[in-house]
Amino acid sequence: MTKRFLPGKLLPVWIAVSAVLIVVGVVLFSLIGFNYASPEKKTVEIGYDAVVYIAEKEDKLAEECEKVFSENGLSFTDKRTDRELDVGYVSETGNYKLVYTFSSAVKDETIGNAVKSLQQALDANSELGGDISVTAHTLAGEQFHEASWRTAVALGVAAIVALVYVGFRFGWGSAIAGLVACVNDALVTLSLFAIVRIPVYAYAPVLFAGIAAVFSVIMWLAQCMKMRENFKDPAYASLTVQEAVGTSVAGSWKFALCFAVPIAVVFAVLGVIASNGLRLFLLPVLLPLAVSVYSSFLLAPAVLVPLKSKFDKMKSSRKKYVGKKKADVQE
Amino acid sequence: MGKIKSAIVLTLITLVIAVLCVVCFVPFPLGGDGIHYFNPIINWADKSADLGGYQFGEEAEYLGGSYSVVFYPEGVISAKEYRDSGEAEEETEYVPYAGGSVYLDKEKVCGGGTEPTEEFKAAFNAQLKCLKERFARLRATDTVLEVRDGYTVSATLPASLDASVAAFLYYSYMGDVAVLYGTSSDASTASQIIPETGSKQKPASDYIKGASMRTNLGTAFVEVDFTEAGLNLLSGATSGAAESAGYLFVQVGGETVINLSVSEQISDNLYISGSYTSDAAKIVANTIDTALHLENTDFGMEMGELYRVNANFGALSLGSFSVSALNLVYIACGVLILAMAVFFLIRYGLLGFANILTYLLFFEIMVLIYWALPVAIGAGTLAALAISSVLLCVSNAISYEAARKEYALGKTITSSVKTGYKKCFWHIFDLHVVLFIVALLTYLIAVTELSLFALALTFGVALSGIFSLLVNRFLWYVTMGLSKNPGKFCHFKREEVEDDD
Numbered sequence: 083m084t085k086r087f088l089p090g091k092l093l094p095v096w097i098a099v100s101a102v103l104i105v106v107g108v109v110l111f112s113l114i115g116f117n118y119a120s121p122e123k124k125t126v127e128i129g130y131d132a133v134v135y136i137a138e139k140e141d142k143l144a145e146e147c148e149k150v151f152s153e154n155g156l157s158f159t160d161k162r163t164d165r166e167l168d169v170g171y172v173s174e175t176g177n178y179k180l181v182y183t184f185s186s187a188v189k190d191e192t193i194g195n196a197v198k199s200l201q202q203a204l205d206a207n208s209e210l211g212g213d214i215s216v217t218a219h220t221l222a223g224e225q226f227h228e229a230s231w232r233t234a235v236a237l238g239v240a241a242i243v244a245l246v247y248v249g250f251r252f253g254w255g256s257a258i259a260g261l262v263a264c265v266n267d268a269l270v271t272l273s274l275f276a277i278v279r280i281p282v283y284a285y286a287p288v289l290f291a292g293i294a295a296v297f298s299v300i301m302w303l304a305q306c307m308k309m310r311e312n313f314k315d316p317a318y319a320s321l322t323v324q325e326a327v328g329t330s331v332a333g334s335w336k337f338a339l340c341f342a343v344p345i346a347v348v349f350a351v352l353g354v355i356a357s358n359g360l361r362l363f364l365l366p367v368l369l370p371l372a373v374s375v376y377s378s379f380l381l382a383p384a385v386l387v388p389l390k391s392k393f394d395k396m397k398s399s400r401k402k403y404v405g406k407k408k409a410d411v412q413e
Numbered sequence: 414m415g416k417i418k419s420a421i422v423l424t425l426i427t428l429v430i431a432v433l434c435v436v437c438f439v440p441f442p443l444g445g446d447g448i449h450y451f452n453p454i455i456n457w458a459d460k461s462a463d464l465g466g467y468q469f470g471e472e473a474e475y476l477g478g479s480y481s482v483v484f485y486p487e488g489v490i491s492a493k494e495y496r497d498s499g500e501a502e503e504e505t506e507y508v509p510y511a512g513g514s515v516y517l518d519k520e521k522v523c524g525g526g527t528e529p530t531e532e533f534k535a536a537f538n539a540q541l542k543c544l545k546e547r548f549a550r551l552r553a554t555d556t557v558l559e560v561r562d563g564y565t566v567s568a569t570l571p572a573s574l575d576a577s578v579a580a581f582l583y584y585s586y587m588g589d590v591a592v593l594y595g596t597s598s599d600a601s602t603a604s605q606i607i608p609e610t611g612s613k614q615k616p617a618s619d620y621i622k623g624a625s626m627r628t629n630l631g632t633a634f635v636e637v638d639f640t641e642a643g644l645n646l647l648s649g650a651t652s653g654a655a656e657s658a659g660y661l662f663v664q665v666g667g668e669t670v671i672n673l674s675v676s677e678q679i680s681d682n683l684y685i686s687g688s689y690t691s692d693a694a695k696i697v698a699n700t701i702d703t704a705l706h707l708e709n710t711d712f713g714m715e716m717g718e719l720y721r722v723n724a725n726f727g728a729l730s731l732g733s734f735s736v737s738a739l740n741l742v743y744i745a746c747g748v749l750i751l752a753m754a755v756f757f758l759i760r761y762g763l764l765g766f767a768n769i770l771t772y773l774l775f776f777e778i779m780v781l782i783y784w785a786l787p788v789a790i791g792a793g794t795l796a797a798l799a800i801s802s803v804l805l806c807v808s809n810a811i812s813y814e815a816a817r818k819e820y821a822l823g824k825t826i827t828s829s830v831k832t833g834y835k836k837c838f839w840h841i842f843d844l845h846v847v848l849f850i851v852a853l854l855t856y857l858i859a860v861t862e863l864s865l866f867a868l869a870l871t872f873g874v875a876l877s878g879i880f881s882l883l884v885n886r887f888l889w890y891v892t893m894g895l896s897k898n899p900g901k902f903c904h905f906k907r908e909e910v911e912d913d914d
Contacts, residue, residue, distance in 0.1 A: 102447070129493060148578075162722065162723065163723070164481065164720040164721065164722050164723075165720060165721045165723075166718050166719065166720055167480070167721055168719075169578060169582070169716075169718065169719050169721045172578055172719075174721075177718070179720060190512065194512050197512075215492065215493050215496065216511055217491075217492045217493070217513070217514050218516075218675050219511075219514050219562055220511065220561070220562055221558045221560070221561050221567060222540075222559060222562075223557065223558070223559050224545055224558040224559060224560065226545070226548070226549045226556070226558075227549075228549055228859050228860060229549075229859075229862075229863070232858055232859050232860050233440040233859050233860075233863050235858055236854060236855040236857075236858035236859040236863065236867075237851075237855060237859075239854055239858060240850065240851040240852075240854040240855050240858075241851070243850050243851075243854055244847045244850050244851050247843075247846060247847055247848070247850060251843060264727055296851055299847065299851070300844075300847070300848070301717055303843060303844065303847050304844075307839075307840045307843060307862040308846075311836075311840075340807050340810065340811075341807060344807065345800070345803060346751075348749070348796075348799040348800065350804060351745055351748070351749065351790075352745070352796065352799065354796070
């Protein structure tokens with residue numbers, strides 16, 4: 083006898099899994115919060131006149147700087163050259179600034195020593211010559227809160243409206259199951275960020291919760307489409323709601339992965355090529371995506387089973403009632 | 414469709430794709446002088462702070478990246494300024510702070526000691542709050558505001574914002590709002606009318622309710638909304654303007670932000686249009702409004718040197734080998750498109766070409782749309798392009814699979830395509846509608862980067878729907894017309910039925 087996947091029977095299990103994750107997440111969040119990536123960064127700026135002093139010697143300057151950093155046990159996370167502009171004409175003045183960025187974990191003392199050594203090395207280097215200034219800076223990022231809350235509201239509203247559409251197209255049972263999955267995914271994503279300690283920006287947990295809600299809608303939509311198609315199959319007519327939902331879900335993994343895998347690949351590729359800051363956003367997106375796959379295959383179908391049974395019963399009793407009413411009129 | 418017709422249509426479509434490819438991506442020299450170049454759309458389209466590149470030719474202008482400045486509160490100077498001005502020549506003494514990264518005025522900032530006074534700290538916090546509010550109200554993408562070395566503020570705005578430099582300049586103006594009126598265009602000779610001078614002096618917010626940016630028929634203007642008391646003062650001061658023209662100045666912290674000639678008595682709110690772009694009008698309005706409604710201090714603020722920061726999104730530097738941000742995006746796109754093409758060719762045989770042509774056309778039209786939209790191409794638009802590309806390819810694959818199933822049942826290829834599309838139409842439709850709703854609502858509610866991403870995604874989803882349901886189906890028929898055996902052409906197979914006899 084073939085063993086069928088019966089999602090409704092496992093509902094308590096999925097509720098328990100989600101509840102444990104959420105409770106652990108809430109406790110960890112209350113105790114130690116999220117693992118926020120420090121809004122602080124440290125930089126060393128080397129200012130020079132590219133036209134007068136060290137034209138075409140920038141490579142040597144960078145080499146000298148990196149040698150000193152290495153001697154002081156420092157490794158930079160980013161390097162760029164900024165060009166000074168005249169405010170009136172927005173044209174280049176010829177003054178350049180070589181900027182090295184370091185992690186906030188690096189001690190001020192280490193950077194201070196490196197700056198002193200570098201300044202001495204550059205002053206002593208007759209080949210580079212000229213007036214080269216070396217300064218160290220600490221930068222602490224400020225957050226714009228309007229963008230954060232509007233983002234979360236936007237994604238939340240969009241997910242709810244999309245679920246209303248799902249309700250119209252696939253029935254209100256599907257919409258409610260989708261809503262449960264949406265809320266679950268948002269909360270589980272937040273909990274997982276608290277549990278697995280993935281570093282995030284201060285605004286990001288809310289954003290990831292919103293993204294989880296949207297992914298959840300898309301993955302659940304894919305399941306609903308497949309169920310709608312499968313339920314038309316005469317082979318499904320003899321099955322109970324539990325068996326029908328289970329069979330459809332079990333057979334739809336290829337279809338659902340058609341959505342999840344390409345999205346994962348795109349975010350992974352972008353995450354690999356992106357700068358450090360963007361990578362901190364792009365790679366953790368894989369977490370809400372994984373959560374939405376879990377809920378669309380396991381939790382939402384389990385929630386759908388009792389709802390669909392109830393809605394189907396209501397539908398059939400309404401049909402009977404209409405029939406009786408018609409009969410009364412005829413009498 | 415016949416073979417010849419198919420060949421002609423395919424040739425034409427390939428030509429269109431090739432021409433669009435050149436227009437969008439391929440620079441080439443013009444005239445052979447090495448100076449004049451044809452710059453494709455991607456070279457002269459606005460790029461965000463994450464992405465940037467040089468145009469080719471005579472004016473090798475850099476587009477994209479961002480501008481950055483440091484704001485110095487009064488009494489705080491940079492290490493460079495301290496050194497350049499000559500320590501010995503300085504009348505006031507400075508003390509080094511944050512390891513000598515900045516220097517603080519010993520008297521004004523530190524009250525004779527070596528650490529900033531509580532009064533200065535409160536003033537700096539008020540200035541920071543004001544700057545934060547001003548930059549937040551600008552709602553520009555890629556805006557970065559950082560406290561640097563404890564008591565200076567570093568700000569970054571995208572170069573694609575046409576009034577970035579004006580924003581830095583105007584936003585550095587700290588202090589009260591004042592309205593002056595005079596008969597000369599020199600503000601120093603004008604008399605202050607708001608706030609009223611003398612013993613009954615009140616804050617400017619008693620006379621001016623606020624300032625905002627408005628647009629009407631594409632013209633941006635600044636509205637300065639006066640209270641009744643303010644209007645009375647303004648009306649009284651400009652009563653003689655009809656006889657002899659005067660000049661009105663609106664100042665913030667003693668710096669003029671609005672300067673206009675007056676030829677008649679002013680008895681209503683001010684609506685100033687001039688040559689403002691919407692960004693410039695927003696900057697002026699924000700400067701006045703925040704100065705009116707946020708706490709002001711006696712400390713001024715100065716804008717430091719302006720720097721251009723080139724884009725670094727994806728810029729890799731591997732030893733001596735480095736790849737620019739834009740080139741890296743090209744490589745990533747190329748790899749993903751190649752992977753998509755290989756998958757479709759293996760799975761669907763020559764039918765894969767229909768998907769490839771559909772996708773290339775879609776990709777180029779999306780680039781044209783992004784260029785036409787008032788958005789800068791950056792990480793958000795690239796992510797939207799990636800997601801809508803996935804959507805198009807998945808939709809195409811769904812339709813191919815639906816037709817494959819029909820063909821396996823023994824139907825003709827034409828009937829399989831027709832029935833397959835009929836069966837998967839609502840799948841594709843629902844998917845696009847849901848994503849369109851999500852993208853559109855997000856665009857309408859969210860701000861900055863996400864709003865931009867959502868706008869790009871809205872267009873991407875709409876175009877993907879049209880392309881998967883119409884263009885892909887049309888190209889399927891066209892490409893299939895070239896083959897005598899359409900089933901083999903599409904890698905479709907009939908279901909093998911076991912004969913019981």
